[in-house]
Amino acid sequence: MDLNLFVEESKSNYPANKKLKERLRKVKPKVLDAKFESLHNETFAELDCLACANCCKTTSPIFIQTDIDRLAKVFRMKSSVFIETYLHRDEDGDYVLNSAPCPFLKEDNTCLVYEDRPKACREYPHTNRKNMHGILNLTLQNTLICPAVSKIFEQIGVDYRK
Incomplete structure (x- = not known):
């Protein structure tokens, strides 16, 4: 995967994706959730995260206290030291x-x-969860980080980019 090309393309597509995000707010929540989940499953059947890892290279997950405690234990250190x-x-x-x-x-x-x-890493890129309406802003931002999310947005745009 050419990450430099992806970054250029995702920035170029961002304005159209931002408009699409606003149209998606009008889609019924259950319909939107089902569409995202279906496209998530299709996309991840084709794409291998290990070929990219751009999320791990460019962003940080949020660490909740249970993540910190668990990882501190893995490294045999106090949570405060972690x-x-x-x-x-x-x-x-x-x-x-x-x-x-x-x-x-x-x-x-x-x-x-x-x-x-961390929990945030387990759930990333969050495109197969319930209440996609609640995270459309995050999902739009993730189109700039994750080729899979960018592809999902592109596919969902086939139905809703009018």
């Missing part, structure tokens, strides 16, 4: 990584802590 070593609070007061790429991302794009990864 925070001091890897995290800081962002402008919203959430714990996020100090730097990108993720310190747990290995050279082959696999995750050192995959079995114990």
